[in-house]
Amino acid sequence: MTYLSKPKLFRPDTPKNALGYTRRDYEGAISTLCAGCGHDSISAAIVQACFDLDIEPHRVAKLSGIGCSSKTPDYFLGNSHGFNSVHGRMPSVLTGAALANRDLIYLGVSGDGDSASIGIGQFAHAMRRGVNMTYIVENNGVYGLTKGQFSATTDKGSKSKRGVVNNDSPIDLVALALQLGASYVARSFSGDKEQLIPLIKGALHHRGPAFIDVISPCVTFNNHPGSTKSYDYVREHNEAVNRLDVILPRDPIGASYAPGSLRRIVQHDGSVLHLRKLGEDYDPSDRIGAMNHLQERHALGEIVTGLLYVDGSAEDMHRHLNTVEKPLNQLRDAYLCPGSKALDALNASLR
C-alpha cells in the first residue's frame, strides 16, 4: 500500500516551538502501516512530545527491533539517529549505543512480540541494568507484521480473528518492568493521546529505564469482538489511576490544584511530574503497592493505565558502572593513551 506524502502547505498560524521548528519538522516518512493502526497514533504522540519539549532532533537516537511497531521509527523524527536492529535485539543494541555515547536521548520502540516473545531476555536485562532510555512497547497482542498470530501478551481467553481462543497465560510487561527495577513505569492507550503524550514527555525527562506499555490496537488482525486489545474493549475497561502534567523548570507556574489532589514528583533534571489524582488514592512511589494494585485490578478485568511507578531520584547504568562522562568518540588520543608513566602507576597500584 502506498500513501501520498503530506503536502508542504501549512496553516498560516502553524505553531513553532522554541527552536523554531513546527510539529511537521518532527515527523518522518509517510507511514506504510494499515490505516487505523494504533501504532501511527503513538508515532504522532512521540512527535508531539518532542515538539513540546523543544528537543533537538539530532540529539535523539531511536532504536527498534522487528515488527509493525518496530517499523514506526521511520515515521517520526526523520532528522534523528536511527537503528532498526534484529528481532528482539533492540535493548542490547541500545545498551551498547548508550554506553558509547551518553549525550543522546535514547528511545527504544518495540512490539509485544519483539519484547515479550523473542526479545523477553533482552527486555529483562535492559530493565535490570538501569539503561537510561525510554522504552515503548506498542502492545497489540499479536504479531501484526506476520499476520496476526497470538503474542506473549495476548490475554488468556482472548479470541483471534478466526475465533481461536488463546489458552496461554499472558506476560504483563508492566509487572515485569516493576519487578526488574525500571524506575518509571506507565501504561497507556494509543487512543488516548491526552494521557499518552505527557507520559512520553515524563519518560524522556527521566533518568534510568522508563518503560511505557502502550496498548495499541491492530485494526487488521486484533480489533474484533472477543479480542481484549480492540479499541472498544480497551475503552470499556480502561481505568486510569492518575493524569500527568510534565512541568519543566522554564515553564511558568500554572494552574493551582485543590489541596491533596495533586502529587508532585521532582526528577533529577528539575522537571516536575504533576500527578492529578483520579478516584481513589494511588501512590506512584510505592513499587510493591503498584504491583499489588495491578494484580488486583487485572483480576477484575480492568486495564490499569497512568503513571504507575516513578522514582525521581533513580540512578542509571552509567552511575552503576562509573563510566566516563564524555561520549567515547570525543575522547582524544592523549586521554585514551595517557603514556607509559600512567601505565606504570596503574600497574604499581595493582601489585
Added chain:
Amino acid sequence: MKPTNIGAPDYFHKVVDCQWACPAHTPVPEYIRLVAAGRYSDAYMINWESNVFPGILGRVCDRPCEPACRRGRVDKEPVAICRLKRVAADLKDDIRPLLPVAKQTNGRRIACIGAGPASLTVARDLAVMGYEITVFDGGHSAGGMMRSQIPKFRLPDQVIDEECDYIIGLGVKTRFNHWVTSLKATLAEGWDAVFVGTGAPRGRDADLPGRQEAAAQIHVGIDWLSKVAFGHVTSISKRVIVLGGGNTAMDCCRSARRLGGDDVKVVVRSGYDEMKASPWEKEDAVHEGIPILNFLVPKSFVHEQGKLTGVMFEKVHAEYDAKGRRSLLPTGEADVLMECDEVLVAIGQENTFPWIERDIGLDFDKWGMPVLDAKTLQSTLPKVFFGGDAALGPKNIITAVAQGHDAAISIDLFCKGKNLQERLPPLVNLVSQKMGIHEWSYDNQVSEEERKKVPTKALASALKDIKIELELGFDPHLACAEAERCLNCDIETVFTAKTCIECDACVDICPTECISFVDNGEEDDLRGRLKAPATNRDQEIYVADGLKTGRIMAKDENICLHCGMCAERCPTGAWDMQKFLLKLAHAGAEVRRT
C-alpha cells in the same frame, strides 16, 4: 454545537470558496479539472452556462473568487481562476454544436433595453425557452461597456463579437443605433415584459476652478475611453494627469500611455492601499511606467488664457476616528502644482434615467435609483425589470450576468402568471469519488507549485498599438500546472459517525490539522479547543455526533486541503470524499422528479 446539516445546499457550497464568492456561482473547480485534463470545450460550456461570457470574463473579470480562494490561505497566492477561464475559451474547439437551440416561439415578446452583459444574459436565458427577445441599444453593436469602455489591449473586439454572437444566434432580434427615449412609448408597444439594462452611463466630473476655461484639455474618463474604443480619439498629449483611483483611472492611464502619453501620472486622493482599483490593475499600471501619487486632492485646473498648464493639489493625510471612519485632512504643507497638457477625470460613475418618465408608476428613490425588489429585480411597474449597473449602480460584468439570470427567472415566472418569490433552489449533487483503495476520481495529490504568471507581449511593442492585446494567455502546459494548484474544494469530506472507531488516524494524518475528536461545547469554546484553534470565523466547523465515546467529530473547514488523506487513512470508510456539484436553477428550470 449542533450537528451540521450537510444536506443544506449552502453548507458545502460555502466550502467551495470560489464558487460561493462568484456572483453567478460558477462551478469553478469542475471547470479547472477539465482544463487540466485538456477538455477545454467542456470547461468552456460549464462557464458558458453559468457566466455567459467565459472568453470576456477570462480576461477582464473583477474576479471576486480569487481573494476568496482557499489556496490563498495556505499559499502565497490564490489559483489563477480567471485566467484559466480564458484558457478554456482560447483553446476550445468550435463549440457551436454544443450550444442549445431555441425552442419554438411561445409567443411572448420581451424588450431588453441596452445591449450590455445584463440584457444579453436575459436574452440568452429566455431565448432558449422560446421567448421572442428584442435588444435595443443606442450603439452600433452588442456588448455595452465591455465594448465601449474596456480598452482593446485588455479585451479585443473579436472576443466580444464571438460571445455576443452566440446569444444573438439564438434568434435574438437586435435594434442597434436605436436610442430609447421614452419608456412610456416602449411600454405602449405591447411587450409582455421590459428589461432595463442600460448601465450607469454618466461619468462624474471634477467641478473645480478652471474646469470651464480649460475644457478643451479636460475629459471625463469614460467618455474619452469610449471615443478611444471607437477610434474617434487616436492620440493624446505627452504630459497627462489622470484623476481618480478606480479601475477606470487605470484604463485611462494605460490607454493614454499607448496613445502618445510619455509622462502619464495617476493622482489619487486616498492612500495606495485604499484605492478602489483591483491590486492587479494597479500593478499593471505601475509596470507600464505610470507613477501613482497618493494623498493629493485636486484644487484647481491651472491655465493660461484657457490653455491648460497644470493641476494644483492640496496635500492631505488620513485620520481615522474611533469608529474607524476615515477623513482626509490637509497636512498644512504648501500646495503642489503638477504641470500637464491634458487631464482625464475618472472619479466615478453615476446612473441616469432621463428617458424614464416619472409619472408612469415606476418609483425612484431619493438617490435617483429605481425602487426594486432585491430578489426579483422587479420595479414598482410590474412589467418592468432591472439588472446590471442600472439596478444597483456601477459594479462589474459578472454581477450584471448574475442579475440577468435572476431577472430572467422573474420575467419567466411573470409571463406565466406565477409567484415571483417562489424560485427553485439550486440543483445539488453529492457523489462519492472512491475508485478503489487510495484511488479517487480526482487527482488528490496537492501541487506545491507557485502561481504561474501569464505570459505577455514585450512591453515596448505592446505600448505602440492600443489594439494589441497585452496578455498572451497560458499555453496548455502552464494551464495544466496552474490548474493542478486548485485544491478541489468541491470534493467534500463527508463523515459517517456510525462507522467511526475513533482510532485517530485521520487526526494524525491531516496535514493542516483540521480534524478533532473532542467533547462538545458552545462554538466559541469549541473553536479554541480543537487540535489547531479555529480562528477564521467566516469558515464553518463541521460537527458530527453519534460516536461511541460520546465525543463529537469537529472539523475546521478553513484550511482543509481536500487532499483526501483522512479518507485514505480511515480504516472503516467513515470519511469519504464526495463531489459536491451545485448549479443554480436558471430561468425555465423545473423541479426534478426523484
